Amino acid sequence: MTTVRLTAAQAMVRWLANQQAEDGTRFIEGIWAIFGHGNVAGLGEALHGARDIFPTWRGHNEQTMAHTAIAYAKASKRRKAMAVTTSIGPGATNVVTAAALAYVNRLPVLIIPGDVFANRAPDPVLQQVEDFADGTVSANDCFRPVSRYFDRITRPEHILTALPRALRVMTDPAECGPVTLAFCQDVQAEAYDYPESFFTPKVWRIRRPEPDQAELEAAIAAIKAAKAPVIVAGGGVIYSGAEATLAAFAATHGIPVVETQAGKSALAHDHDMNFGPVGVTGASSANTVCETADLVIGLGTRFQDFTTGSWSLFKNPARRLLAINVQAYDAGKHGAISLVADARVALERLGAALQGLRFAAPDAALKADWAAAKAAVKATPAAGNALPTDMQVVGAVQRAATPATVVMGAAGTMPGELHKIWDAAPGGYHMEYGFSCMGYEIAGALGIKMARPDADVVCMVGDGSYMMANSELATAVMMGVPFTVVITDNRGYGCINRLQKHTGGAPFNNLLDDSYHVNPSAIDFVAHAGSMGARAVKAGSVAELEAKILELRGGRVPSVIVIDTDPGPSTAAGGTWWEVGVPEVSVRESVRAARARYEEMKAKQSVDG
Ligand SMILES: Cc1ncc(C[n+]2csc(CCOP(=O)(O)OP(=O)(O)O)c2C)c(N)n1
Ligand SMILES: [Mg+2]
Secondary structure (H helix, E strand, O other), X not given: OOEEEEEHHHHHHHHHHOEEOOOOOEOEEEEEEOOOOOOHHHHHHHHHHOOOOOOEXXXXXXXXXXXXXXXXXXXXXXXXXXXXXXXXXXXXXXXXXXXXXXXXXXXXXXXXXXXXXXXOOOXXXXXXXXXXXXXXXXXXXXXXXXXXXXXXXXXXXXXXXXXXXXXXXXXXXXXXXXXXXXXXXXXXXXXXXXXXXXXXXXXXOOOOOOOOHHHHHHHHHHHHHOOOEEEEEOHHXXXXXXXXXXXXXXXXXXXXXXXXXXXXXXXXXXOOOEEEEOOOOOOHHHHHHHHHOOEEEEEOOOOOHHHHOOOOOOOOOXXXXXXXXXXXXXXXXXXXXXXXXXXXXXXXXXXXXXXXOOOXXXXXXXXXHHHHHHHHHHOOOOOOOOOOOXXXXXXXXXXHOOOOEEEEEOOOHHHHHHHHHOOXXXXXXXXXXXXXXXXXXHHHHHHHXXXXXXXXXXXXXXXXXXXXXXXXXXXXXXXXXXXXXXXXXXXXXXXXXXXXHHXXXXXXXXXXXXXXXXXXXXXXXXXXXXXXXXXXXXXXXXXXXXXXXXXXXXXXXXXXXXXXXXXXXXXXXXXXXXXOOOOOOOOOHHHXXXXXXXXXXXXXXXXXX
């Protein structure tokens, strides 16, 4: 056996550089790194040695550089990913939130935090947490519940098994998610005679599981027995690359499609059978179709509560649920008829069996009514002193959009409004709404642009989310990765303020002016973003915003446009109930009234599994 003597870190980097996506490029495109004593001498030195074959990028915060990696994987439809390395202790635990984000959203990212000394000689090393009762625990054990695969590399030969397992999980469509390889800092630097064959280039093909025959037959029977089916299209449609198949299937069979946050832009917004966004942030067209449907066909969806209106949406007493999912866990939810399969393959098999079967599509007037509702809230406001609404801001961004535009976001008012009223071109919508993590936005925009250099990436971020995490803006400037950031400054947490009001609460601790202060908050977002090197400007009106988007597009650094908005309004049309626990006893009348409304809706919730 031919061997090569390398440190464990050198071997890891060499191996990673040789793993290929189906298109022949590196599956792990490169690595985000912030060094400390836990990785600088071991992995850091190895990355320097391999810098011509495996790029290293420096972020400003471990959590957000991981967000960039995760957004890259999402924008690559899980066909490519990135790695992230940190030191031990705080550098590592900073990534736990990002790991959870990737875990919830089923997105691949390879996390390589440094770990304590395997030899324990210097214990406790700087930043070691020291569990009094368990000598095997380190800070990195925080990653266990939010990793699809976790391993601790305590001997150099461990990577021979750990690395292939890591890539297997990241490229498995059902198990896909974050992998954590906690790398003991002494082990990174230890040498071993690795077999040359370990480094043979390998292509990681993403399999398309075929359905089980009996499950397929049950699904066909359920569709044939239905009179008014609806397809709830989730992120799985996009990850499977099933968009065109779904468009044809829906058109052929006259089955309406509604889209979840992760599934939005699977179909063009003006496809005849696209009845729009579903659920809490959904359209009246989509939700009306769902309320009356006698067969709800989940296609690549987790049935998150925003999709199902906390299970109050599907109201037809005869309603059955068919869940098509590559992951059996999701296919088995809520007593569904399960069809475990890749979305595209499942549609092909169903289409072949259903032949010319055609349902009476819902009334197209539903779509026309929703189009009118959208247009009304997105229209440019007349000139005046009133602050614009967030919907009017969306209108300006929409008018400035091109077929290459990818609008993105994660938390706050924007995800709900964009889901409702944004007219997405196919592939033109990227919302992190599995974890809805404030602070994903700017880092995520960077990841999307790296994955899709030809896209016109527009990051929609509230003042609150911007304040939570913005420093990868400086990274994007440094790397010359341009995108457009629109900051809607409504002086606080507008959407939670509205939720608080809706649940009977007093305005408290959400908007900046309702929060404890000695001096009123006065953040200059233009100066802040400008100080990091972005081209930052203020738009004094919606019309000015539209003009500035066009003017600043196409630079070599991100542009940031700040606009003041009214925290009050949101789109009233469409939507469904969403369960948020309202206090059962209260001295406040508004809370008691909200509780009564809550109990009314609880009675309408279905609890089938
Ligand atoms: C990390 C994180 N913390 C808290 C929340 C809860 N949360 C959701 S939206 C929001 C406020 C967002 O404020 P902003 O970004 O200004 O958006 P706005 O609704 O004001 O437009 C909060 C606190 C969250 N989603 N993520
Ligand atoms: Mg805000």
